[in-house]
Every structure is written in C-alpha cells, then in structure tokens.
Amino acid sequence: MRVLVTGGAGFLGSHLCDRLLGDGHQVIVLDSLFTGSKDNIAHLLGRNDFEFVRHDVVQPILLEVDWIFNLACPASPIHYQYNPVKTVKTSVMGALNMLGLAKRVKARILQASTSEVYSDPQVHPQTETYWGHVNPIGVRSCYDEGKRVAATLLMDYHRQSGVDIRIARIFNTYGPRMAVGDGRVVSNFIEQALRGETITIYGDGEHTRCFCYVDDLIDGLVRLMNYEADNAHEPINIGNTREQSMNELVTALGEVMGKTLTTERRPLPKDDPTRRRPDTTRATERLGWKPKVTIEEGLEKTVEDFRRRGVGA
Numbered sequence: 001m002r003v004l005v006t007g008g009a010g011f012l013g014s015h016l017c018d019r020l021l022g023d024g025h026q027v028i029v030l031d032s033l034f035t036g037s038k039d040n041i042a043h044l045l046g047r048n049d050f051e052f053v054r055h056d057v058v059q060p061i062l063l064e065v066d067w068i069f070n071l072a073c074p075a076s077p078i079h080y081q082y083n084p085v086k087t088v089k090t091s092v093m094g095a096l097n098m099l100g101l102a103k104r105v106k107a108r109i110l111q112a113s114t115s116e117v118y119s120d121p122q123v124h125p126q127t128e129t130y131w132g133h134v135n136p137i138g139v140r141s142c143y144d145e146g147k148r149v150a151a152t153l154l155m156d157y158h159r160q161s162g163v164d165i166r167i168a169r170i171f172n173t174y175g176p177r178m179a180v181g182d183g184r185v186v187s188n189f190i191e192q193a194l195r196g197e198t199i200t201i202y203g204d205g206e207h208t209r210c211f212c213y214v215d216d217l218i219d220g221l222v223r224l225m226n227y228e229a230d231n232a233h234e235p236i237n238i239g240n241t242r243e244q245s246m247n248e249l250v251t252a253l254g255e256v257m258g259k260t261l262t263t264e265r266r267p268l269p270k271d272d273p274t275r276r277r278p279d280t281t282r283a284t285e286r287l288g289w290k291p292k293v294t295i296e297e298g299l300e301k302t303v304e305d306f307r308r309r310g311v312g313a
C-alpha cells in the first residue's frame with residue numbers, strides 16, 4: 001500500500017511510520033513541523049519507501065495513495081491553545097482536504113480523533129455511544145470541537161459519498177519521542193524528575209487518567225485501518241483502561257527511576273476533566289485489540305528516551 005500519514009513527524013505519527021514501513025508499506029509524510037520534528041523521522045529519511053513533504057494540511061494537496069492516516073493537529077494544550085484559530089482550521093480544513101483527497105483517489109481514511117470529544121464526561125467509563133459533555137466556548141474548545149467537526153465530516157463523507165472511513169478515539173498516550181516541554185503530564189513528570197525538581201501536581205492529585213503506551217496505541221490504529229466489516233466506519237475507543245491518579249503516577253515513576261519524588265500542588269487548569277476511562281469492549285471484540293505494555297515498562301522506555309535526548313543532563 002501507499003500510505004499517507006499527516007502529522008507523521010510528530011510523536012504518534014513517527015511511530016506509525018515505523019510500524020507501516022515494518023509492515024512493508026510505502027509511506028508519505030505530510031507535516032508542517034509545527035509541533036513535530038525531523039529528528040523523529042531522521043532515521044527514515046533517505047529510504048526509498050519513505051518520503052517527507054513539508055506541507056500544511058489547511059491547504060489541499062493531490063497525491064496517489066491507498067490509505068490516509070490523518071493525524072496532523074497539535075495535541076497538547078499549550079500547543080493547541082497557542083493559536084486556537086489555527087487549531088480549528090487544522091482539524092476542520094485538514095479533515096476536509098484529506099476527505100476530498102480520499103474521495104478523489106478512493107483511499108481509505110482514518111481520523112485520529114480523541115477522548116476529548118467526551119470532554120468532562122458524565123458517564124463512566126466512556127463508551128463510543130456516549131455523546132460527550134463539551135464546553136463549546138472554553139479554552140479547550142478549539143481542540144475538542146475541532147475534532148468533533150472532523151468526525152462529523154468523516155461521517156458525512158461516508159454517508160453522502162461512500163468514502164471508506166475509520167475513526168479512532170485515542171485516549172492519553174505516552175512514550176518515546178513525546179515533545180520535551182509540551183506540558184503533558186507524563187512528559188512533565190519525567191522532565192522534572194530527571195532535572196531533580198519537585199513534581200508539579202495540579203489539583204489534589206486524585207484526578208485520574210488512563211495511560212496507553214505508544215506501541216499499543218499504534219497497534220490499535222493499524223488493526224482499525226485493516227478492519228473490514230459493515231460497522232467499520234463507527235468510532236472505536238483506543239486506550240488503556242487502567243485508571244491511575246496523578247499521585248499514583250508519581251509513585252510509579254519514582255519506583256522506575258529508583259528515587260523518591262517530592263511534589264507541590266497548583267490549582268487545576270480550566271475545564272480540565274477530573275476522570276476519564278475508555279470502555280474498550282468494541283476494540284477488543286472487533287479488532288482483537290488489548291494493550292499489553294504495563295505502566296512500569298512504558299515509563300522505563302520513556303525515561304530512557306528522555307535521558308538519551310539529554311533531558312536533565
């Protein structure tokens with residue numbers, strides 16, 4: 001297959017490229033390098049089966065491809081709130097452009113959607129049939145609502161024009177190549193721990209998240225892209241179901257690093273959801289998918305990667 005990965009120079013996108021090339025596909029990456037980096041794909045540049053194109057998905061492009069993984073979009077709050085109007089454009093116009101391409105060349109398209117479409121959920125755990133509880137005018141709305149519109153567009157292209165779509169609702173994912181300084185909780189904690197600093201906890205540390213290791217997530221995306229059935233267009237949650245409080249995460253990190261970490265508390269940011277956990281029954285039943293990597297294994301690999309990149313040196 002010739003596979004297009006938008007956002008392929010980012011954290012998840014670069015791991016997806018590794019996996020697709022390993023599976024024998026040809027890969028084209030489109031990335032504006034807004035939050036991504038050529039470092040993430042440096043080991044792939046120069047291969048015959050890999051191409052990198054610096055391109056903003058807000059602009060249309062014509063390519064001959066069989067599959068499109070649409071991942072282009074800043075994913076951490078400090079990045080997507082930096083230019084919220086651009087974030088909405090990236091999600092909405094990026095999806096429109098990629099859907100137009102998919103329709104024209106009859107490609108299958110997978111959208112990297114997010115657990116943020118559930119926002120601050122009132123149903124727990126979140127099943128795909130839950131519509132979410134989203135503030136449409138808050139500081140996180142550019143991301144949440146942008147992703148919701150993108151999914152709407154996918155469903156409408158599917159219903160109206162028969163475009164072959166896949167929608168992955170990705171929950172918190174961590175691992176090597178997460179951007180340093182992106183403000184996400186796992187990278188924040190690791191950076192502070194490696195620098196010997198006090199760990200910052202927002203709120204009382206009892207709010208929870210589920211953390212999925214990147215290899216597990218990528219395996220879920222590839223399984224979903226390969227999934228063939230009448231219901232293949234329906235959204236599927238992909239994420240780890242083990243719920244952990246921020247305090248527990250600090251303890252696990254301390255154990256992995258072999259040191260006692262001290263913490264300080266700050267107020268919770270606006271609209272930050274207090275709990276989130278995926279119901280992954282669909283992913284298990286339809287895709288045969290289950291995460292395999294434990295938080296301890298995943299943290300170890302991530303800490304190692306941050307060390308290798310010189311954090312705390």
Ligand SMILES: NC(=O)c1ccc[n+]([C@@H]2O[C@H](COP(=O)([O-])OP(=O)(O)OC[C@H]3O[C@@H](n4cnc5c(N)ncnc54)[C@H](O)[C@@H]3O)[C@@H](O)[C@H]2O)c1
Nearest residue numbers: 007009010011012032033034035036056057072073075173
């Ligand atoms: N990492 C997670 O936990 C998570 C959770 C839910 C959903 N997602 C989704 O997965 C995708 C990848 O996330 P990530 O964690 O790898 O983030 P990331 O910021 O590392 O990667 C996003 C990539 O998109 C590129 N990009 C941004 N705007 C662009 C534009 N206008 N045109 C072209 N390229 C552009 C960036 O340069 C970057 O390489 C995103 O769509 C994100 O919303 C991620």
